[in-house]
Amino acid sequence: MATSLHNHELEEGLDFRPKFDASGLVTCVATDVATGEVLMVAHMNDEALRKTIASGEAWYFSRSRNALWRKGETSGHTQRVLEMRLDCDQDAVWIRVEQTGAACHTGRRSCFYRKVEGGPKLTFVDADKVFDPTAAYRE
Amino acid sequence: MATSLHNHELEEGLDFRPKFDASGLVTCVATDVATGEVLMVAHMNDEALRKTIASGEAWYFSRSRNALWRKGETSGHTQRVLEMRLDCDQDAVWIRVEQTGAACHTGRRSCFYRKVEGGPKLTFVDADKVFDPTAAYRE
Numbered sequence: 001m002a003t004s005l006h007n008h009e010l011e012e013g014l015d016f017r018p019k020f021d022a023s024g025l026v027t028c029v030a031t032d033v034a035t036g037e038v039l040m041v042a043h044m045n046d047e048a049l050r051k052t053i054a055s056g057e058a059w060y061f062s063r064s065r066n067a068l069w070r071k072g073e074t075s076g077h078t079q080r081v082l083e084m085r086l087d088c089d090q091d092a093v094w095i096r097v098e099q100t101g102a103a104c105h106t107g108r109r110s111c112f113y114r115k116v117e118g119g120p121k122l123t124f125v126d127a128d129k130v131f132d133p134t135a136a137y138r139e
Numbered sequence: 140m141a142t143s144l145h146n147h148e149l150e151e152g153l154d155f156r157p158k159f160d161a162s163g164l165v166t167c168v169a170t171d172v173a174t175g176e177v178l179m180v181a182h183m184n185d186e187a188l189r190k191t192i193a194s195g196e197a198w199y200f201s202r203s204r205n206a207l208w209r210k211g212e213t214s215g216h217t218q219r220v221l222e223m224r225l226d227c228d229q230d231a232v233w234i235r236v237e238q239t240g241a242a243c244h245t246g247r248r249s250c251f252y253r254k255v256e257g258g259p260k261l262t263f264v265d266a267d268k269v270f271d272p273t274a275a276y277r278e
Contacts, residue, residue: 011245016259027180029168036175038224041166041231053259085177085251086261088243092180094251104227106150112224112233120155120192122225 011088018049019091025061026091030103032110033082033096037126039103040111044093056081058097077101077131102130150227157188158230164200165230169242171249172221172235176265178242179250183232195220197236216240216270241269 010017018026025043032039044052045061048068052059058071058079072078079097086093104111107129114122149156157165164182171178183191187198187207197210197218211217218236225232243250246268253261 014253014261014263016255016261027166029177029180031170031175031177036170038168038170038177038233041168041226041233050259053255053257084255085264086253086255087180087250088245088247088252092250093255094177094180106227108227111226111231113227114153114225116155116192116223116225116232118192120189122153122155124153125224 007089010090016086017090018046018086018093019089020046021091023063025063026093028058028060028093028095030058030079030095030097030099032099034098037110038112039079039097039099039109049093052081052095053084058095071103072100075101075105075131077103079103105133107131107133146228149229155225156229157185157225157232158228159185160230162202164202165232167197167199167232167234169197169218169234169236169238172237176249177251178218178236178238178248188232191220191234192223197234210242211239214240214244214270216242218242244272246270246272 020026024045028042028044030039042060043063048059048061058081060071061068078100081095081097083096102109108127109130113124113127115125117123159165163184167181167183169178181199182202184200187200190198197220199210200207217239220234220236222235241248247266248269252263252266254264256262
């Protein structure tokens, strides 16, 4: 990849200049600060990003509901952000979080509770439910 | 989120049914199997996903070059995939990899070599270069 001056600034500079996609979003990966496990992949718009930085709690933008939401606002399963990093081209964010309860609306700690195996076919892994998703939940 | 029958199948079923976006892509997070560190966030189309599963090496789809690529095909910095997981709604993939050399084209082990701090402002962290990116490189 030819590195233009613009790319150089983006990659080597210390200015916070998130590169939002056509929908105004960056991708966010949340990992468990204790285990390193990937808990979820979601999106943030500019407001979600700024609220996350300002509050130390994870905020996202839901593409399906077209709305900003604070993780755990209805479920109580909040994420305290201990570290946030930006990738080389500033279009992806990695947050290391302390997860209360479970990240996944299905009741699992992580959204990644199925492994892909030859076939390909899925198998459950780390799929115990932390809470009962049939109870009222909307996220 | 109201769970329709379709969603239930997608979330609790064991059929491999990746949900590609309008561009035919799913998001892929690659973490270092040894340290848990997030190495990179990229995209896979159906072919990249299938080649990754079949070969045990990471293949991606580059949106900027509009082309399929095997990670490390020009740099030698390949990724051996030890585990692949799919998330609840099957639109994101998590691979745990053994990274040869560095994942990032800037020469760092991980693309996430800058931390976001109050301001917000970036600071370098784990930003030592594993290789010299001024040498020929195209990924």
